[in-house]
Amino acid sequence: MSKQVLVLNASYEPLSLVSVRRAVVLLMREKAELLEATQQMLRSSHQNMPVPLVIRLVHYVRLPHRKVPSTRQAVMLRDAYTCQYCGELPGRQFLTVDHVIPRSRGGKHEWENLVTACTRCNQKKGSLTPEEAHMQLVRKPFEPSYVALVLLSNPIAAQRWEHLMDLTREQAKGSFLSQIS
Numbered sequence: 719m720s721k722q723v724l725v726l727n728a729s730y731e732p733l734s735l736v737s738v739r740r741a742v743v744l745l746m747r748e749k750a751e752l753l754e755a756t757q758q759m760l761r762s763s764h765q766n767m768p769v770p771l772v773i774r775l776v777h778y779v780r781l782p783h784r785k786v787p788s789t790r791q792a793v794m795l796r797d798a799y800t801c802q803y804c805g806e807l808p809g810r811q812f813l814t815v816d817h818v819i820p821r822s823r824g825g826k827h828e829w830e831n832l833v834t835a836c837t838r839c840n841q842k843k844g845s846l847t848p849e850e851a852h853m854q855l856v857r858k859p860f861e862p863s864y865v866a867l868v869l870l871s872n873p874i875a876a877q878r879w880e881h882l883m884d885l886t887r888e889q890a891k892g893s894f895l896s897q898i899s
């Protein structure tokens with residue numbers, strides 16, 4: 719079963735995606751509460767339960783900071799496939815990952831020095847710094863949270879979460895924006 723149920727922490731922060739089976743186990747053991755479900759019902763000999771979409775853990779889980787590797791794919795996800803110099807979305811095949819401070823100038827291969835750039839901007843910038851090339855970054859690069867990437871990589875989960883946040887904004891303590899920026 720594919721991982722499709724969004725699990726929120728007790729604080730409403732998104733934690734991960736789990737299978738329907740796993741979500742049902744958490745609900746049955748009263749480790750989680752059901753926040754959103756589909757119209758479909760899961761039938762068993764004991765009880766019927768709607769197919770969960772979003773569940774929330776009853777107890778807050780403190781997670782250690784998980785380092786996210788700055789792969790090409792992850793950098794592009796963080797930047798929403800948008801060139802960080804011209805702001806265009808030319809499509810994946812026309813995107814590259816640029817070292818803001820070029821490697822030849824001592825720039826490191828790390829989140830804060832990596833941005834998505836279209837091939838045109840990357841060529842224009844060459845081995846210059848943004849200042850030298852008179853190019854400005856749309857947004858300062860940062861290390862995204864693991865959760866932000868989980869959501870970004872799964873638009874359906876992200877949509878569900880945003881929808882839910884609209885409904886529960888009052889109670890919600892964590893916010894997606896505060897996590898990714």
Ligand SMILES: [Zn+2]
Pocket residue numbers: 801802803804805806835836837838839840
């Ligand atoms: Zn560009």
